[in-house]
Amino acid sequence: MDRERILLTPGPLTTSLRTKLAMLRDWGSWDADFNAVTARVRSQLLDIVGAQASHTVVPLQGSGTFSVEAAVATLVPRDGHVLVLDNGAYCKRAARLTRLMGRRTSVLPFAEVEPVSAAALESALAADASISHVVLIHCETGTGVVNPFVEVAAVCQHHDKSLIVDAMSSFGALPIDAREVRFDALIAASGKCLEGVPGMGFVLIRKAVLDGCAGHSQSLALDLHDQHQYMERTGQWRFTPPTHVVVALAEALDQYIEEGGQPARLARYADNCRTLLGGMAALGFEPLLRPQVQAPIIVTFHAPAAPAYDFKRFYAACKQRGFMLYPGKLTEIETFRVGCIGAIGSNEMRQAVSAVADVLRELGIDSGAPAPLKP
Numbered sequence: 001m002d003r004e005r006i007l008l009t010p011g012p013l014t015t016s017l018r019t020k021l022a023m024l025r026d027w028g029s030w031d032a033d034f035n036a037v038t039a040r041v042r043s044q045l046l047d048i049v050g051a052q053a054s055h056t057v058v059p060l061q062g063s064g065t066f067s068v069e070a071a072v073a074t075l076v077p078r079d080g081h082v083l084v085l086d087n088g089a090y091c092k093r094a095a096r097l098t099r100l101m102g103r104r105t106s107v108l109p110f111a112e113v114e115p116v117s118a119a120a121l122e123s124a125l126a127a128d129a130s131i132s133h134v135v136l137i138h139c140e141t142g143t144g145v146v147n148p149f150v151e152v153a154a155v156c157q158h159h160d161k162s163l164i165v166d167a168m169s170s171f172g173a174l175p176i177d178a179r180e181v182r183f184d185a186l187i188a189a190s191g192k193c194l195e196g197v198p199g200m201g202f203v204l205i206r207k208a209v210l211d212g213c214a215g216h217s218q219s220l221a222l223d224l225h226d227q228h229q230y231m232e233r234t235g236q237w238r239f240t241p242p243t244h245v246v247v248a249l250a251e252a253l254d255q256y257i258e259e260g261g262q263p264a265r266l267a268r269y270a271d272n273c274r275t276l277l278g279g280m281a282a283l284g285f286e287p288l289l290r291p292q293v294q295a296p297i298i299v300t301f302h303a304p305a306a307p308a309y310d311f312k313r314f315y316a317a318c319k320q321r322g323f324m325l326y327p328g329k330l331t332e333i334e335t336f337r338v339g340c341i342g343a344i345g346s347n348e349m350r351q352a353v354s355a356v357a358d359v360l361r362e363l364g365i366d367s368g369a370p371a372p373l374k375p
């Protein structure tokens with residue numbers, strides 16, 4: 001059977017045939033036609049969050065983490081002090097890369113199943129005036145929990161701190177409006193909710209801030225100030241661009257606009273998420289998060305208690321039926337994750353649930369129910 005597998009993962013994810021077909025041509029990196037594609041993509045990315053007046057966007061080669069690292073290296077001066085709000089794996093990654101780049105780093109820890117707290121941030125900023133930058137992960141993809149961007153931004157603005165937001169798994173799906181919420185940098189990538197292929201990230205940077213960032217970065221390849229200056233001057237990428245990724249993103253953005261933009265994308269993902277949660281609940285599975293904090297991006301489920309359950313076998317049997325799941329990212333509890341994003345709708349989610357039901361039968365598991373919580 002050569003039907004394409006459905007990726008229920010948070011990127012790379014299932015892309016449309018139109019997006020895949022856009023990659024069948026080769027482009028010269030210096031060519032005016034390709035530069036026009038880059039310029040159009042940049043402008044559309046700013047439109048998505050209403051940031052044309054306030055921000056510029058700097059694309060960067062590489063996976064999303066490269067852009068997180070570049071944003072920190074470019075925005076934070078060598079003697080800056082970064083506070084990372086930590087409720088999961090991607091927060092810990094942001095703290096680690098900040099520390100590795102030699103910036104003073106503090107971490108404000110929270111439980112993984114709860115959003116970070118703006119009130120706790122308020123106290124932390126009041127207690128330590130040396131903090132210059134705050135790093136927030138909008139949707140913590142490690143669990144799927146959505147963090148209070150608007151409230152955190154208000155606290156940062158009140159204390160006059162620079163806010164850097166990793167909106168990798170929320171950009172394009174969850175509402176963000178740069179005219180209403182203040183941030184200095186916001187990072188996302190081609191291969192998540194915009195439904196392009198992976199290979200480039202981008203950082204929206206407040207125009208008034210970028211000029212002062214010259215010389216901050218200790219890395220040449222990750223210097224967004226340099227990348228921006230070169231791109232503004234020549235229309236070209238500073239080093240070899242991921243040409244096929246850029247044209248695929250341009251095609252994906254056209255489909256995004258045709259679908260109805262952010263509200264339509266959120267509605268489809270929310271429908272996917274509801275279909276998934278409902279179907280899995282009927283099989284006995286329980287999600288890790290309470291519904292109020294669950295983003296419709298990725299769902300973490302508890303592993304079934306049945307002794308016959310083993311993630312690798314479960315994964316392989318689902319894959320055989322055409323659906324790729326994702327391992328869990330929690331250290332304490334056994335879980336697995338299912339993405340709700342990508343060029344899929346509730347039909348695919350229903351088919352995925354029915355594949356899971358079939359797999360439970362094959363593995364001799366009568367319920368997806370997890371072990372009861374220890375008192």
Ligand SMILES: *Cc1c(COP(=O)(O)O)cnc(C)c1O
Nearest residue numbers: 063064065090139141166168169
């Ligand atoms: C996907 C993602 C990243 C980037 O991960 P890469 O593996 O480098 O693409 C960063 N932060 C969040 C929240 C993500 O979901």
